[in-house]
Amino acid sequence: MPDVAVKNLRKDFGGVTVLHEVSFTIRDGEFFTLLGPSGCGKSTTLSCLAGLEQPTSGSIAVGDTVLVDDSSNKFVPPEERNLGMVFQSYALWPHMTLAENLAMPLNIRKVSKAEQKTLIHDALEKVGLAHLAHRYPHQLSGGQQQRVALARALVYSPKVLLLDEPLSNLDAKLREQARIWLKRLQSELGITTVYVTHDQEEALAMSDRIAVMSNGHMLQVAPPHEIYERPATAEVAAFIGRSNFIDGTVLAAHGGAATVRLEESGETINVAVSEQATTGDLVTVAFRPEKVFLTNRGAELPAAAIVLNADIITTSYVGSRYEYDLKYGSKTLLVDSTTGGLTGAVRLVVPAEAVRLYPRANVVSKDVAELMAVTH
Numbered sequence: 442m443p444d445v446a447v448k449n450l451r452k453d454f455g456g457v458t459v460l461h462e463v464s465f466t467i468r469d470g471e472f473f474t475l476l477g478p479s480g481c482g483k484s485t486t487l488s489c490l491a492g493l494e495q496p497t498s499g500s501i502a503v504g505d506t507v508l509v510d511d512s513s514n515k516f517v518p519p520e521e522r523n524l525g526m527v528f529q530s531y532a533l534w535p536h537m538t539l540a541e542n543l544a545m546p547l548n549i550r551k552v553s554k555a556e557q558k559t560l561i562h563d564a565l566e567k568v569g570l571a572h573l574a575h576r577y578p579h580q581l582s583g584g585q586q587q588r589v590a591l592a593r594a595l596v597y598s599p600k601v602l603l604l605d606e607p608l609s610n611l612d613a614k615l616r617e618q619a620r621i622w623l624k625r626l627q628s629e630l631g632i633t634t635v636y637v638t639h640d641q642e643e644a645l646a647m648s649d650r651i652a653v654m655s656n657g658h659m660l661q662v663a664p665p666h667e668i669y670e671r672p673a674t675a676e677v678a679a680f681i682g683r684s685n686f687i688d689g690t691v692l693a694a695h696g697g698a699a700t701v702r703l704e705e706s707g708e709t710i711n712v713a714v715s716e717q718a719t720t721g722d723l724v725t726v727a728f729r730p731e732k733v734f735l736t737n738r739g740a741e742l743p744a745a746a747i748v749l750n751a752d753i754i755t756t757s758y759v760g761s762r763y764e765y766d767l768k769y770g771s772k773t774l775l776v777d778s779t780t781g782g783l784t785g786a787v788r789l790v791v792p793a794e795a796v797r798l799y800p801r802a803n804v805v806s807k808d809v810a811e812l813m814a815v816t817h
């Protein structure tokens with residue numbers, strides 16, 4: 442299977458740029474996910490790969506085959522790209538049996554009837570539905586229909602599989618099962634897959650690497666663990682999982698460490714910085730609710746931790762943990778804890794390694810700004 446190389450992809454709709462010089466490479470056999478809030482440009486990127494949209498500029502290649510390149514005016518039409526596509530709406534023909542649905546792409550490719558029979562049987566077998574080949578789509582469950590759509594995309598052995606929110610029509614339980622099943626099938630087939638979703642849990646669970654998008658920009662491309670543990674920007678930290686954000690100003694910086702004054706309380710903290718920080722920089726301090734803990738104000742504290750004085754407002758018991766809302770200046774901070782029963786004035790202890798420091802967030806996406814506002 443080939444690599445997919447996307448370079449400087451730009452797409453304008455009526456003078457509005459919805460993809461800004463997007464570049465990424467997908468490795469052979471990789472499960473690669475485009476993740477981001479609604480309207481960030483995921484589907485447009487996928488449509489450019491499929492050939493359903495022509496990019497304004499940039500290039501796309503699969504292995505040695507160039508599919509689009511504005512510098513040489515090259516544009517390979519979708520039917521010649523040999524890419525398998527599954528949409529959110531399965532788009533099965535209701536008046537055709539499963540076998541007839543799968544025969545459609547093979548007829549277009551002028552595959553002989555004898556060969557069609559074998560290919561259709563093999564593809565339905567891959568998705569566990571060979572015994573239902575003569576049923577009509579309405580005689581199947583939603584999950585089964587979704588599998589047929591996948592079989593129809595696989596039946597002509599595409600070089601790359603493009604999946605646009607294929608599980609979003611399934612109910613929560615079925616969706617979780619389908620996620621495991623689809624990931625297993627993809628890795629058994631070793632087929633390079635580009636997956637579009639706005640569901641971060643789905644992306645974290647299924648992907649080899651995730652590209653986080655916002656407003657037509659690619660913010661970070663990395664494996665799930667890295668995206669969660671080391672978000673590249675405050676926007677990524679806000680979109681993936683939950684985070685607390687506190688604005689601050691750098692008072693001094695030297696040798697990979699910075700002293701930051703927090704604007705909410707005037708408290709001063711020392712944090713490690715991976716990038717250059719300069720005195721006077723406006724920054725955002727971020728940490729996740731499950732990486733911190735609470736103690737009473739008199740308790741002994743670990744070394745190398747940041748300690749903030751806060752007050753508990755509410756406690757919610759959610760089965761696996763307690764979720765505390767804390768008042769810190771004018772902000773509400775979130776803390777997860779396995780200990781219940783804490784009330785009143787507490788110390789919020791943030792281990793040094795749990796803190797991330799970002800340039801003051803310049804968030805352009807409305808959805809993400811709302812997520813950040815939760816803890817602002």
Ligand SMILES: Nc1ncnc2c1ncn2[C@@H]1O[C@H](COP(=O)(O)OP(=O)(O)OP(=O)(O)O)[C@@H](O)[C@H]1O
Pocket residue numbers: 454455459477478479480481482483484485486639
């Ligand atoms: N044909 C079109 N004409 C004009 N604008 C378009 C067109 N298609 C998409 N857009 C705009 O481009 C932007 C990106 O849309 P896109 O569908 O790629 O986002 P998305 O991340 O896939 O969102 P969703 O998760 O809601 O499907 C949006 O602002 C959308 O309104």
